[in-house]
Each structure stands twice: as C-alpha cells, then as structure tokens.
Amino acid sequence: MGHRIAVAGASGYAGGELLRLLAAHPDLDVVAVSAHANAGQRVGDVHPHLRSLADRVFVETTPEALAxxxxxxxxxxxGASAGLAAQLPPGVKVVDLGSDHRLTDPAAYARYYDGDFAPAWTYGLPELPGQRAAIAAAERVANTGCHAAASILAIAPLLAAGVASPDDVVVTSTSGTSGAGRSPAVRLLGSEVMGDLTAYKVGAHRHAPEIKQATGVRTLTFVPVLAPMPRGILATVALRPVSATGAADVRAVLADAYAGEPFVRVLPEGRQPRTSATTGSNSVQLQAAVDEDSGRILVTSALDNLGKGAAGQAVQLANLMLHLDETAGLPVDGIAP
Amino acid sequence: MGHRIAVAGASGYAGGELLRLLAAHPDLDVVAVSAHANAGQRVGDVHPHLRSLADRVFVETTPEALAxxxxxxxxxxxGASAGLAAQLPPGVKVVDLGSDHRLTDPAAYARYYDGDFAPAWTYGLPELPGQRAAIAAAERVANTGCHAAASILAIAPLLAAGVASPDDVVVTSTSGTSGAGRSPAVRLLGSEVMGDLTAYKVGAHRHAPEIKQATGVRTLTFVPVLAPMPRGILATVALRPVSATGAADVRAVLADAYAGEPFVRVLPEGRQPRTSATTGSNSVQLQAAVDEDSGRILVTSALDNLGKGAAGQAVQLANLMLHLDETAGLPVDGIAP
Amino acid sequence: MGHRIAVAGASGYAGGELLRLLAAHPDLDVVAVSAHANAGQRVGDVHPHLRSLADRVFVETTPEALAxxxxxxxxxxxGASAGLAAQLPPGVKVVDLGSDHRLTDPAAYARYYDGDFAPAWTYGLPELPGQRAAIAAAERVANTGCHAAASILAIAPLLAAGVASPDDVVVTSTSGTSGAGRSPAVRLLGSEVMGDLTAYKVGAHRHAPEIKQATGVRTLTFVPVLAPMPRGILATVALRPVSATGAADVRAVLADAYAGEPFVRVLPEGRQPRTSATTGSNSVQLQAAVDEDSGRILVTSALDNLGKGAAGQAVQLANLMLHLDETAGLPVDGIAP
Amino acid sequence: MGHRIAVAGASGYAGGELLRLLAAHPDLDVVAVSAHANAGQRVGDVHPHLRSLADRVFVETTPEALAxxxxxxxxxxxGASAGLAAQLPPGVKVVDLGSDHRLTDPAAYARYYDGDFAPAWTYGLPELPGQRAAIAAAERVANTGCHAAASILAIAPLLAAGVASPDDVVVTSTSGTSGAGRSPAVRLLGSEVMGDLTAYKVGAHRHAPEIKQATGVRTLTFVPVLAPMPRGILATVALRPVSATGAADVRAVLADAYAGEPFVRVLPEGRQPRTSATTGSNSVQLQAAVDEDSGRILVTSALDNLGKGAAGQAVQLANLMLHLDETAGLPVDGIAP
Known part of the structure; x- marks a missing residue:
C-alpha cells in the first residue's frame, strides 16, 4: 500500500503529466482526481494517452473530495490554490504547481499578479543549497515555474560561486506550447503555432521575480518565446563574468554544483542541450560557453516544461516530503526521437 | 541480478528505443551494445536522451562481443541478421527486429527482398491466437514490422470471426519519420518532411506479404504514407463485410479478441485512435466503424512505430521468452501532449 | 481599374488566403471585407501576414456592405450563404466557398447537413469536362470542398475513360489542420495536433456525396485523417480496374485528361505527389500506380487545402466568371521547404 | 524581354527560393541554372514545388555556362564564390548569397573562416543609410547572412540615433532548419529536429562580425538556436539604453528609420513579430519594448530566412542593381497559416 495521493485540476497538461507519472510510481496511489469543466468525465476521455487510469472519473474540486x-x-x-489549501485538515501535505505561493515579496507579487498576496511556501527546487532538507521538512511546498526552473538551475551556482555577476543577466527562454495551457485560444491552434516563433509578454514576464528571488540576480532581462513543439524549454542565459573566465572553468562550477544530483547533468564539452533529450523525463541538461566576442558567460539549459518544469518536479518534491527515494517513479531518460 | 541482454545495432532509432526500455526494465540487464559506424562512441553521444546509459560504449557487432x-x-x-544468428552458441535466445526471418514463403521473400531467403522464425505477435505460447517456447523470434503490426491487429480478429472477407482489404498506413530510419538522406531532412505528406513504395510495399501471412488476407492493397511527426502509425483499414454488419458488432468482435490483452485496447464508441496517445508506450488503440455509403468495415489502428511497432514489441517478446511477466518494463500510458 | 470584389467571412483561414491572393491579383480590387466576431478590427490584427491589406477594417456581413x-x-x-445570396441585387456574381450550394440531391443533403436544402449552383471545378464553359456563363458558382477536390481530380478521368469501376472506390484523405477551421477548440490546439494523426467522422463524411455527384462513383468509402501540419491534403485513392491494367496506362489516361490544364500535373514516373510542393499555390500533383498484390489502381493526389482546395480554386472560378485569364493571380509554384 | 539572369548553386534551399521568386518576376528571365551534384537533373526532380521551371536542366557550375x-x-x-567571380567577363553583375565577400576586416575573416580572405563587396542591405545608392551603383554585391539581417535591422537605427549603446548587445536568434542547408546530416533529420530546440556554435558564430561591421556594435553576444520549423528567424535583441527610455520612444526611432521602407514594418503596439507572418515574403516585422526589471531595450525581429534573409533580399538587390522597381517580384504578404 502506497501513500494516498490526490490531484486537483488534473485535466490540464501539467495535471495529465502528473497522473502519468503517478500511475507508474511504485509508492504512490492516486485516490482522487478533480477537474472543473471536466468533472464527471472519465480520465480516458480527457487524457486519451492515460490508459492505466482511463476509467477513473474526475470529481469536483472541493476540500471534501480531496482531503x-x-x-x-x-x-x-x-489564484485558486490558497483558498483550497486553507480548507484542508492538518496533516495533508500539499505541493502547489501554481504560482500562488512562490513569491516572498508582496510588492513583486502585486506587480505581476492580480488578487491578494498569499504567503510564500517552501520553495520547491531541491537542487538549491539547503533546499532539499527544507522541502523534506515542509508540509506545504511551492513548485517552481517551468521557465524559472530552466533559468535558476543555469544561474544559481555561478552566482553562488562568485563567477558571474548578479547584475544584468539576460535570458531568452523558448518553450513548447503545452506551457501555455490547454484552454482553447486561436493563438494556440495548431494552424497558428506550427511554423511560427513569437515572443510574448516581452518586457514583463511573471517568471522574472521568481528567478531573481531564487538566485540573487539583481537585474534580469527575460524574454519568453513560443516554439512549434508540444514540450520543452531551452533557456539561453548570458551572464557577466566577475573576472575573465573560460568555458572550462564555468563548466567546472556547474559540474561541481550538480555532482551527485540525479536529474541535472552538465554535458561533456562539445555537446549542447537538446530539449528532445529530456522529453517525458525529469532531466535537465546544461552546457556552458564563453562568448569569444563579449566575454559573457553563456549557459544553455534544456528541460521538459511538463517534467522538471512542472509534474516531474512535483513528484520529486512529493518523494522528499513523504521521505521516499527522491528519484522514485521519475525517469531520467527522455523519449526520442 | 536480471537476465543478461545484448543489443546489436543499437545506434538507430529502434535500437535506441530498445535501450531506453531496457534501462528501465526491472529484470533485464544490458551487458553489451553494438553498432557499426558508431562503434567506439559512447551511448550518450549517439542517443543524447539516454542519460542512464550515457557512458556505455558501443562495441563492434561480432558474435564474440554479443554471445x-x-x-x-x-x-x-x-540481410545482416541471419549471418550473425548462425554464429551464436546454443542457448542464446534471439529477437530479430529486422525483416530477415518474418516470411515463410521463399517466393514472397524473393519478390520484395534481395539476397538469400532465410527460414522464418516464430512470428512475434503474441496477440495472435496460439502465438503467445509459441513465442514462450521459441529460441528465435522474428519481431513484426511496424506497419504490419498496426494492420494485423486491426484485421486478424475480423477474418478469424468470419465477419470480414479476406479479399480486397485496402489499407492506408501513415507513419512518422523514425520508421524511415536514421541514415542521412535529403528526403528525410526536417526541412523536407515538416509540412509534407507523401506516399512511398506505392504498389509494392514489403509489409504486404507479412500482413497477408499473419492474417489470411488474400488480396491486399497497401499504401504507406510518411507524415511530419517523429513517431506513430495510423492505419485506416477498409474491409468487406461478409454480410451486412454494424459498427457495434465489429467493435464487439475486436473487444472480444483483445479482452484481457494488456496492450491492445478497443476504444469506447465515439473516440478515434490517436497516435499521440501511444507515444513511448507499448499500447495499441483500435476503433471500428461501418461506412454509411459503402457498407465497408473501417478499422482504425494507432500505435507507436518504435513501441508496439518495434522495440516495445521486442521487449514483450523477450519477457515471454524469458518467462517473465509479459508486461514487465512496458508502459501502457503514452506521453502526451 | 480592376473588377470590384468583396469577401464575406474573411477572418477565417480560407478567407485569409483569399485576401492574400486577391491582394496580388492584377485585375481584381478588394473593396470590402466582412467578418462576424472580428467586425471592426483591422485585417492586420486578424491576419498578421497580410501586410498589404493590414489597415483595412472588417465590416459586418450585410448585403448592403457587400453588394x-x-x-x-x-x-x-x-448555412449562412443562401440567405445572404438571396438579398444581393442582380448582377452581383457570387462564388460560395461553403457547402450550401454544392449538392443537387436534397436527400443526400439532408443526410449530411442540418437546415433547409438550398438548390445547387454551378459546380466549380473547371477541370471537369464541360464545366469550364458552364462556370464562365454562371452568375452563382459553388466552390468544391477541399477533400472533394483532391479526390475528384484523381477519380473522374478514370471513370470517364472506363478504366476504373464506379463501384467500391476507397479513399483515405489526410489533411492539415487549417481545413478544420480557426474556431478555438481543444482538439485543434497545437499541443494536441503536433505528433498526432487521427481519423475523424469515420463512416460518414460530408465530402462523400460531393465526390460521388461529381465523378459518378457509386459506392465510396471515404476516411478523412488529420495530420500535424497547417496545410495540405494527400488523398490515396484505390479503384478497381475494369480490366487488368498497368500503371503506365492509368497515368496516360490522367495525363491525357489534364493535358493543357494549367494547375493539374501528372508527375513523371517514379515521383510521388508531395503536399509541400503545392503549399501556397493552386497546383495539384497526381501520380498513378497499380498495386502488385491486388491489381487495384492507386492514385495519389496532393494539393493545398487552402489553395486548389479553397481560395485558389475560388479565384480560378472568379477569373472564369469575369472572363479574365483563368490563371491570373494564381501561383503554380509552391513554397518549399 | 527581361534581363538575363543565371543562378549558380540552385539546387539548395536558398537557390530554390531564388528560382521561385525569379520565375514570378516580371522583369527577369532565368536563362541558366547550375548545380554541382545535381548537374544534369531537371529542376522538377530536385525542387518538386517549382512547377513552372520543372523541365529546366541544371548545368555544371562553370563560368562559360553562366557568363x-x-x-x-x-x-x-x-569559399566557392571568389574563384568563379574572378572568371566572369566585365559587365556581368553579381549578387553573392554566400559569405565570401561580406567582411571588410581580414582579421575577423580569419577568425571565423578557413581559406584566403577575399575583399569585401558592397554590402547588400538597402535599408542601411546610404546603402541603397551604393548597391544601385555596384557591380558586385554581397547579400546579408540570414541571422545577420534579422539582427542588423533591429539594432542599426537604435545605435545611429544614439538611443542604445554599442556595448554589450545580447542576441538570441532562433532559426528554422532550412538555414542549416540541404546536405544530409543526422542532426538535421526530421526525426531529430521535430520536438527539439538546441543552440549551436555557442560562443563563436560567424554572423557576429557581420552584425558588428554593419551596425557599429562593439561587443556582441550572439547565440543561434535551431527550431523545429522549416523557415523563419526570430531574433530577440537586448540593448542597453543610453539613458532611461520607454518602449514608445524606441518604437518611434525604429518607425522613423523605416518610414517608407517597403519591406520592414514596425508593428503597432501590442503585437509581436511572428515568423509565420513572413513566410515566403520579403517582409520583416519589428517590435520594441523596454524590460521593466532591467531597463534594457528589447527588439524582436522576424523574417523568413529564405526571404529577406537570403533569396528575397538577393532579388531586392538585383532590382536595385538593374535599376528596376525595387519591389518588383517581391511579395510583402506571408503565407499563413
């Protein structure tokens, strides 16, 4: 008998990926799945790929059904997480894949979000120094954003090691369409996105304060781009070196920071991260270079926005919170081609 | 300690998928992987998604290295399987993902293939009547072709039940690009295939004799089409009913044939198979209809050409041949979106 | 000064392609464009690719605005065409890209459509025998459906020549997503369609009666499939030969039927139609084969569903109806890669 | 009778797009097309979309055949342009789509290219101040690189106006696969690129010196990324403002610089460039923003790498050099969806 697990909001893409991972997890049992518009439908009608849970039925998202x-x-x-979480009985651990409980600064929250500020929960990125233990001890944990995860993992060790400056970090982070959600919208139709690249929310993206908070970056330029593929994020991160440095040194700092990490891999010299290599997995690929012309440090970071960027990360957090093997139920190998 | 396993020709797409499945298999241990042009390289350089086997090195494809x-x-x-198989010591079981040992009829072989006819091995489709036991008892098993698997699973029960005629079966089978292999060719470049649909080998496809042999179809029209996606096969199969019939009856025949099968699912009424629902899994989705105008039975069949169409099937065969749980290490849930 | 032209319903994909072609047409001037939900918006906001018409404003779809x-x-x-057409003054020629006026048989109409039967207009496929003159003399012309155009052009000459039987024609017709329209729907999201092939309306597709009416096919099995690309249709058509025949003979019948046709091309032996070769053009590519096993005639047919399948066809009809050069403003070269 | 035109190296993607544009050009007649490996083949066999030139035959690339x-x-x-150009008789004007004659600085050339430095020709970007007249007067013109064109058009006016600093410009430029050429390579197979984003030549890209030379940028960080689509480039350019500035001011500088330009358009506020909007055209879309957090100027720039990034640009240059209407034969409307 595994731990009893429920998923609220399981009809979207992150929720679907979570169900896929949970169905294969050796120590977790899905006992309730909820949805809003899809309540009453079977999982197989909403997620035709989830054969093993096909006959489960989505219930309404209420505390009673999920507690x-x-x-x-x-x-x-x-905006929906705080209210639900407040109605849960003590002893129910919670991982929030949404953004309600990520930010510690009410002012930053007010700048990017509508609605009341909700206090931050433990930040759910185990690879940050000290964070693994904090997560294991927490009852409530806020999952990272998908763009944020890709950038933070690229940036944090370099600032911590004093190799890169916290000022003037410039990121272009390109994502597949599942990151934009499953609500129907003309701009997300297949006809619109295939063959198209476009930037969005240029100048003011919600992931910027999260990245700054988690890394100590002081000024950040962040441009998100939408690419014609269902999954994956590739972040290209340009940092200023504190002193002249070479690619090998930067790679060594990253390799050192992630030595022993099961899901984050600094690639051998000469290989660049590929989002396709992480599809369906909880893996992150990193590579470092130094721009010949500018001397800037360039880190490229690839992950699956639904994997380490959302549902994979969430399962990793649950494993820690439930004191299971941190890697249980989490693939490191991607699905390719 | 699991069974000792080797993979010859592991640098292609089917080989890579096999390695991915084997790496996660609870009872099988990969002890050797071979390649030809990539011999001496590490798995991670050839298959950047296979993190868990990244540091393995491809050896040359010789009996000594693999026996x-x-x-x-x-x-x-x-053409390469027969020679290698002949040099293996007794006791080494073999699953051949190639086409050398599928056909029982030398004349059919000569019509579609160059080179000498090699005797057929046990045909590796466990869902065919009687075949599961034959496979479990065999030392040498020939994996199905990917197009063939999609068609045979759609056709066989209807002919066996006397519902559809063995004459004049018409199939269009549309496949993703990984089915065309990993050898560089202009026609397979991303620039060429994205936005493109094209039929190939029209009039004489190698999978036709395999489908006929496995199902008893007497005359078959088979058109393969290449679609702009990496994986997946959708076969649309039109059969003549033996007598006037309805979709519900056809669906019942299929449902009955595959009751209890772990990997083949006849969808509920109103839902069509989607290749994306099978990606990365060993699952097959089937649906039946009857054309209002012609009265023909229409069966649609979706699977992952690298899953149930190649590597997933091969692992299922190995599980049977090694007397393991037939489903061990084989996902039924696809990766979507 | 060119002829004065209006487009009703110009905010969808067919309407947008029509505007693109009209903007480059030497003899036609767009004087009004209408939309429903997008009325009041500028063309550039709805169709960001139409720079040359970017500042035009969509008006409401009323007879006054368009007459x-x-x-x-x-x-x-x-269902919207008949009502609007009835309110137009005499002398306004009309090409209807919708399906309201295609079918001559009220019973066939009632079987596939809701609403009242509207009498058929002149059928808008100039390559059918006698149809070019009929179109040139007509005031009201019904454009072909996109799937129908691809199939009819493949089938009609073979039946007319007595080479193929009108009984038991089997078609799989695979289309890009723009054929499914621009209304937001979950099943058409990029995340859903990329990597996916799925059949739809299996057993009862609206294009079947149109194909039968235009070709004389008596029994037709028609399966439409949705492919992960924005544009293009590839039809694979299997016909029964009247007597044993070879591919060269079939090709000769097609080549003869389309000799001198500016937009329909029978490819040289050894080359298969590719949808990508027709993108953005009014071209159709055809090829013929005979299945070795069954002896069935196989015709493959590729076109751009928004080109010869919709807007290109419509401009060709308008050219005829306005007694212009039939090819004016219509590219024969596709955009590739 | 139009001007007599030849294309050397017409079997690749840029060459094919050039042929497509030339075939529709009112004032230019293609009299010779050459290729290397494809010499002796017909255009239609190599470029199946070019129906109007299908029966032309590729000749060998020799001065005699092309002069x-x-x-x-x-x-x-x-490396192949300089030698051929040297053997041409006087009076033959030349546009070089390759990189041999772009750079003025032998040291920059030596750093990024093998082989001997060839003197720079007139730089072929008409929208740069003074360059239109220089091109019209030149016999030899070097076409821009595709990544370079997207970046230069975004950067040049801001530096010229003193709004942005020439120091520390950071660019991520994401391109479709046709930019990588038509030579078969495993990494460019459809199976590899679909679903994948990956950066390449990180730290040292050949387009960097070209961008610096054309804009006056002093330090440039340039990261190219490959995206799963056949065509299109989206550059996200982050510049340091000289003094605090707003998006409207930056947009005004760009709008002023390109007022009257037929192919470069600064989008209205609230709309982002989309590569799909430029497909098949010679158009460029630009938008400006200022990052809330960093104050950096962000310019996004979209074009078709085979259009304004290669063949469209080349035709525009030819129009100028032959004293034709600069826009002749060049679409401004893209093909979408």
Whole structure:
C-alpha cells in the first residue's frame, strides 16, 4: 500500500503529466482526481494517452473530495490554490504547481499578479543549497515555474560561486506550447503555432521575480518565446563574468554544483542541450560557453516544461516530503526521437 | 541480478528505443551494445536522451562481443541478421527486429527482398491466437514490422470471426519519420518532411506479404504514407463485410479478441485512435466503424512505430521468452501532449 | 481599374488566403471585407501576414456592405450563404466557398447537413469536362470542398475513360489542420495536433456525396485523417480496374485528361505527389500506380487545402466568371521547404 | 524581354527560393541554372514545388555556362564564390548569397573562416543609410547572412540615433532548419529536429562580425538556436539604453528609420513579430519594448530566412542593381497559416 495521493485540476497538461507519472510510481496511489469543466468525465476521455487510469472519473474540486490523502497536488489556475489549501485538515501535505505561493515579496507579487498576496511556501527546487532538507521538512511546498526552473538551475551556482555577476543577466527562454495551457485560444491552434516563433509578454514576464528571488540576480532581462513543439524549454542565459573566465572553468562550477544530483547533468564539452533529450523525463541538461566576442558567460539549459518544469518536479518534491527515494517513479531518460 | 541482454545495432532509432526500455526494465540487464559506424562512441553521444546509459560504449557487432548473454536483440539492417544468428552458441535466445526471418514463403521473400531467403522464425505477435505460447517456447523470434503490426491487429480478429472477407482489404498506413530510419538522406531532412505528406513504395510495399501471412488476407492493397511527426502509425483499414454488419458488432468482435490483452485496447464508441496517445508506450488503440455509403468495415489502428511497432514489441517478446511477466518494463500510458 | 470584389467571412483561414491572393491579383480590387466576431478590427490584427491589406477594417456581413461589387466571395459557416445570396441585387456574381450550394440531391443533403436544402449552383471545378464553359456563363458558382477536390481530380478521368469501376472506390484523405477551421477548440490546439494523426467522422463524411455527384462513383468509402501540419491534403485513392491494367496506362489516361490544364500535373514516373510542393499555390500533383498484390489502381493526389482546395480554386472560378485569364493571380509554384 | 539572369548553386534551399521568386518576376528571365551534384537533373526532380521551371536542366557550375547574362546570383558553398567571380567577363553583375565577400576586416575573416580572405563587396542591405545608392551603383554585391539581417535591422537605427549603446548587445536568434542547408546530416533529420530546440556554435558564430561591421556594435553576444520549423528567424535583441527610455520612444526611432521602407514594418503596439507572418515574403516585422526589471531595450525581429534573409533580399538587390522597381517580384504578404 502506497501513500494516498490526490490531484486537483488534473485535466490540464501539467495535471495529465502528473497522473502519468503517478500511475507508474511504485509508492504512490492516486485516490482522487478533480477537474472543473471536466468533472464527471472519465480520465480516458480527457487524457486519451492515460490508459492505466482511463476509467477513473474526475470529481469536483472541493476540500471534501480531496482531503482524505497523505499528499495533495494542486494544478489549479492562478489564484485558486490558497483558498483550497486553507480548507484542508492538518496533516495533508500539499505541493502547489501554481504560482500562488512562490513569491516572498508582496510588492513583486502585486506587480505581476492580480488578487491578494498569499504567503510564500517552501520553495520547491531541491537542487538549491539547503533546499532539499527544507522541502523534506515542509508540509506545504511551492513548485517552481517551468521557465524559472530552466533559468535558476543555469544561474544559481555561478552566482553562488562568485563567477558571474548578479547584475544584468539576460535570458531568452523558448518553450513548447503545452506551457501555455490547454484552454482553447486561436493563438494556440495548431494552424497558428506550427511554423511560427513569437515572443510574448516581452518586457514583463511573471517568471522574472521568481528567478531573481531564487538566485540573487539583481537585474534580469527575460524574454519568453513560443516554439512549434508540444514540450520543452531551452533557456539561453548570458551572464557577466566577475573576472575573465573560460568555458572550462564555468563548466567546472556547474559540474561541481550538480555532482551527485540525479536529474541535472552538465554535458561533456562539445555537446549542447537538446530539449528532445529530456522529453517525458525529469532531466535537465546544461552546457556552458564563453562568448569569444563579449566575454559573457553563456549557459544553455534544456528541460521538459511538463517534467522538471512542472509534474516531474512535483513528484520529486512529493518523494522528499513523504521521505521516499527522491528519484522514485521519475525517469531520467527522455523519449526520442 | 536480471537476465543478461545484448543489443546489436543499437545506434538507430529502434535500437535506441530498445535501450531506453531496457534501462528501465526491472529484470533485464544490458551487458553489451553494438553498432557499426558508431562503434567506439559512447551511448550518450549517439542517443543524447539516454542519460542512464550515457557512458556505455558501443562495441563492434561480432558474435564474440554479443554471445555471452541470455537474450540478444538484433536491430540490424536487412540481410545482416541471419549471418550473425548462425554464429551464436546454443542457448542464446534471439529477437530479430529486422525483416530477415518474418516470411515463410521463399517466393514472397524473393519478390520484395534481395539476397538469400532465410527460414522464418516464430512470428512475434503474441496477440495472435496460439502465438503467445509459441513465442514462450521459441529460441528465435522474428519481431513484426511496424506497419504490419498496426494492420494485423486491426484485421486478424475480423477474418478469424468470419465477419470480414479476406479479399480486397485496402489499407492506408501513415507513419512518422523514425520508421524511415536514421541514415542521412535529403528526403528525410526536417526541412523536407515538416509540412509534407507523401506516399512511398506505392504498389509494392514489403509489409504486404507479412500482413497477408499473419492474417489470411488474400488480396491486399497497401499504401504507406510518411507524415511530419517523429513517431506513430495510423492505419485506416477498409474491409468487406461478409454480410451486412454494424459498427457495434465489429467493435464487439475486436473487444472480444483483445479482452484481457494488456496492450491492445478497443476504444469506447465515439473516440478515434490517436497516435499521440501511444507515444513511448507499448499500447495499441483500435476503433471500428461501418461506412454509411459503402457498407465497408473501417478499422482504425494507432500505435507507436518504435513501441508496439518495434522495440516495445521486442521487449514483450523477450519477457515471454524469458518467462517473465509479459508486461514487465512496458508502459501502457503514452506521453502526451 | 480592376473588377470590384468583396469577401464575406474573411477572418477565417480560407478567407485569409483569399485576401492574400486577391491582394496580388492584377485585375481584381478588394473593396470590402466582412467578418462576424472580428467586425471592426483591422485585417492586420486578424491576419498578421497580410501586410498589404493590414489597415483595412472588417465590416459586418450585410448585403448592403457587400453588394456594390462585381463579384462576391462567400467564406461563411455552413448555412449562412443562401440567405445572404438571396438579398444581393442582380448582377452581383457570387462564388460560395461553403457547402450550401454544392449538392443537387436534397436527400443526400439532408443526410449530411442540418437546415433547409438550398438548390445547387454551378459546380466549380473547371477541370471537369464541360464545366469550364458552364462556370464562365454562371452568375452563382459553388466552390468544391477541399477533400472533394483532391479526390475528384484523381477519380473522374478514370471513370470517364472506363478504366476504373464506379463501384467500391476507397479513399483515405489526410489533411492539415487549417481545413478544420480557426474556431478555438481543444482538439485543434497545437499541443494536441503536433505528433498526432487521427481519423475523424469515420463512416460518414460530408465530402462523400460531393465526390460521388461529381465523378459518378457509386459506392465510396471515404476516411478523412488529420495530420500535424497547417496545410495540405494527400488523398490515396484505390479503384478497381475494369480490366487488368498497368500503371503506365492509368497515368496516360490522367495525363491525357489534364493535358493543357494549367494547375493539374501528372508527375513523371517514379515521383510521388508531395503536399509541400503545392503549399501556397493552386497546383495539384497526381501520380498513378497499380498495386502488385491486388491489381487495384492507386492514385495519389496532393494539393493545398487552402489553395486548389479553397481560395485558389475560388479565384480560378472568379477569373472564369469575369472572363479574365483563368490563371491570373494564381501561383503554380509552391513554397518549399 | 527581361534581363538575363543565371543562378549558380540552385539546387539548395536558398537557390530554390531564388528560382521561385525569379520565375514570378516580371522583369527577369532565368536563362541558366547550375548545380554541382545535381548537374544534369531537371529542376522538377530536385525542387518538386517549382512547377513552372520543372523541365529546366541544371548545368555544371562553370563560368562559360553562366557568363552570358546581365546578372548572376551565386548561391554556392563558402569559399566557392571568389574563384568563379574572378572568371566572369566585365559587365556581368553579381549578387553573392554566400559569405565570401561580406567582411571588410581580414582579421575577423580569419577568425571565423578557413581559406584566403577575399575583399569585401558592397554590402547588400538597402535599408542601411546610404546603402541603397551604393548597391544601385555596384557591380558586385554581397547579400546579408540570414541571422545577420534579422539582427542588423533591429539594432542599426537604435545605435545611429544614439538611443542604445554599442556595448554589450545580447542576441538570441532562433532559426528554422532550412538555414542549416540541404546536405544530409543526422542532426538535421526530421526525426531529430521535430520536438527539439538546441543552440549551436555557442560562443563563436560567424554572423557576429557581420552584425558588428554593419551596425557599429562593439561587443556582441550572439547565440543561434535551431527550431523545429522549416523557415523563419526570430531574433530577440537586448540593448542597453543610453539613458532611461520607454518602449514608445524606441518604437518611434525604429518607425522613423523605416518610414517608407517597403519591406520592414514596425508593428503597432501590442503585437509581436511572428515568423509565420513572413513566410515566403520579403517582409520583416519589428517590435520594441523596454524590460521593466532591467531597463534594457528589447527588439524582436522576424523574417523568413529564405526571404529577406537570403533569396528575397538577393532579388531586392538585383532590382536595385538593374535599376528596376525595387519591389518588383517581391511579395510583402506571408503565407499563413
């Protein structure tokens, strides 16, 4: 008998990926799945790929339906997590895949989000120094954003090591379409996105304060781009070196920071991260270079926005919170081609 | 300690998928992987998604390098399997993902293939009546072709039940690009295939005799089409009913044939198979209809050409041949979106 | 000064392609464009690729706004054309890209469509025998459906020549996503369609009666499939030969039928139609084969569903109706890669 | 009778697009097309989309075969242009789509290219101040690189106006696969690129010196990324403002610089460039923003790498050099969806 698990908001893409991972998890049992518009439907009608859970039925997202569990995943729209979490009985651990509980600074929150500020929960990125233990001890953990995860993992060790400056970090982060969600919209139709690249929310993206908070970056330029593929994020991160440095030194700092990490890999020299190599997995690929012309440090970072960027990360957090093997149920090998 | 496994020809797409599945298999240990042009390289350089085997090194494809195993998978170019298999010591079980040992009729072989006819091995489709036991007892098993698997699973029960005629079966089978292999060719470049649909080998496709042999179809029209996606096959199969019939009756025949099968699912009424629902899994989705105008039975069949169409199937065969749980290490849930 | 042209329903994909072609047409001037939900918006906001018309404003779709023209294109949802057409003054020629006026048989109409039967207009496929003159003399012309155009051009000459039987024609017709329209729907999201092939409306597709009516096919099995690309249709058509025949003979019948046709090309032996070769053009590519096993004639047919399947066809019709050069403003070269 | 034109190296993607544009050009007649490996083949066999030139035959790339023209386009591999150009008789104008004659600085050339330095020709970007007249007067013009064109058009006016600093410009430029050419390579197979984003030549890209030379940028960080689509480039350019500035001011500088330009458009506020909007056209879309957090100026720039990034640009240059209407034969409307 595994731990009892529920997923609120399981009809979207992150929720679907979570169900896929949970169905294969050796120590977790899905006992309830909820949805809003899809309540009453079977999982197989909404997620035709989830054969092993096809006959489960989505219930309404209520505290009663979801509370009798050891751990609840929230994959709800922005603003919906705090209210639900407040109604849960003590002892129910919660991982929130949404953005309600990520930011510690009310001012930063007010700048990017509508609605009332909700206090931050433990930040759910185990690879940050000290964070693994904090997560293991927490009852409530806020999952990282997908763009944020790709950037933070690229940036944090370089600032911590004093190799790169916290000022003037410039990121272009290109994502597949599942990151934009499953709500129907003309701009997300297949006809619109295939063959298209376009930037969005240029100048003011919600992931910027999260990246700054988690890394200590002081000034950040962040441009998100939408690419014609279902999954994956590739972040290209340009940092200023504190002193003249070479690619090998930067790579060594990253390699050192992630030595022993099961999901983050600094690639051998000469190989660049590929999003396709991480599809369906909880893996992150990193590579470092130094621009010949500018001397800037360039880190490229690839992950699956639904894997380490959302549902994979969430399962990793749950494993820690439930004191299981941190890697249980989490593939490191991607699906390619 | 699991069974000792080797993979010959592991640098292609089917070989790579096999390695991915084997790496996660609870009872099988990969002890040797071979390649031809890539011999001496590390797995991670050739298959950047296979993190868990990244540091393994491809050896040359020789009997010596591959023989000290319980089971050897052959994922070699056409014509290369028979020679290698002949040099293996007794006791080494073999699953051949190639086409050398599928056909029982030398004349059919000569019509579609160059080179000498090699005797057929046990045909590796466990869902065919009687075949599961034959496979479990065999030392040498020939994996199905990917197009063939999609069609045979759609056709066989209807002919066996006397519902559809063996004459004049018409199939269009549309496949992703990985089915065309990993050898560089202009026609397979991303620039060429994205935005493109094209039929190939129209009038004379090698999978036709395999489908006929496995199902009893007497005359078959088979058109393969290449679609702009990496994986997946959708076969649309039009059969003549023996007598006037309805979709529900046809669906019942299929449902009955595959009741209890772990990997083949007849979808509920109103839902069509989607290749994306099978990506990365060993699952097959089937649906039946009857054309209002012609009365023809229409069966649609979706699978992952690298899953149930190649490597997933091969692992299922190995599980049977090694008397393991038939489903061990084989996902039924696809990766979507 | 060119002929005065209006487009009703210009905010969808067919309407947008029509505007693109009209903007480059030497003899036609767009004087009004209408839309429903997008009325009041600028063309550039709805069709960001149409720079040359970017500042035009969509008006409401009313007879008053659209009547002061020589020719009106209707690109409206099903059922909306008849009412608008009835309110137009005499002398306004009309090409209807919708399906309201294609079918001559009220019973066939009632089987596939809701709403009242509207009498058929002249059928807008100039390559059918006698149809070019009929179109040139008509005031009202019904554009072909996109799937129908691909199939009819493949089938009609073979039946007319007595080479193929009108009984038991089997078609799989695979289309890009723009054929499914621009209304937001989950199943058409980029995340859903990329990597996916799925059949739809299996057993009862609206294009079947149109194909039968235009070709004389008596029994037709027609399966439409949705492919992960924005544009293009590839039809694979299997016909029964009247007597044993070879590919060269079939090709000769097609080549003879389309000799001198500017937009339909029978490819040289050894080359298969590719949808990518027709993108953005009014071209159709055809090839013929005979299946070795079954003896069935196989015709493959590729076109751009928004080109010869919709807007290109419509401009060709308008050219005829306005007694212009039939090829004016219509590219024969596709955009590739 | 139009001007006599030849294209050397017409079997690649840039060459094919050039042929497509030339075939529709009102004032230019293609009299010779050459290729290397494809010499002796027909255009239709190599470029199945070019119906209007399908029966032309590729000749060998020799001065004799190409010299009897008014203007010769060179679309040859790196290093091949200089030798051929030297053997042409006086009076033959030349546009080189390759990189041999772009750089003025031998040291920059030596750093990024093998082989001997060849003197720079007139730089072929008409939208740069003074360059239109220089091109019109030149006999030899070097076409821009595709990544370079997207970046230069975004950067040049801001430096010229003193709004942005020439120091520390950071660019991520993401391109479709046709930019990587048509030579078969495993990494460019459809199976590899679909679903994948990856950066390449990180730290040292050949387009960097070209961008610096054309804009006056002093330090440039340039990261190219390959995206899963056949065509299109989206550059995200981050510049340091000289003093605090707003998006409207930056947009005004760009709008002013390109007022009257037929092919470069600064989008209205609220709309971002989309590569799909430029497909098949010679258009460029630009938008400006200022990052809330860093204050950096962000310019996004979209074009078709085969259009304004290669063949469209080349035709625009030829129009100027032959004193034709600069826009002749060049679409401004893209093909979408």
């Amino acid at each position: 009798d569990v050891d751990l609840l995943f929230l994959a709800l729209p922005h | 000290d195993v319980d089971l050897l998978f052959l994922a070699l170019p056409h | 002061d023209v020589d020719l009106l294109f209707l690109a409206l949802p099903h | 009897d023209v008014d203007l010769l386009f060179l679309a040859l591999p790196h």
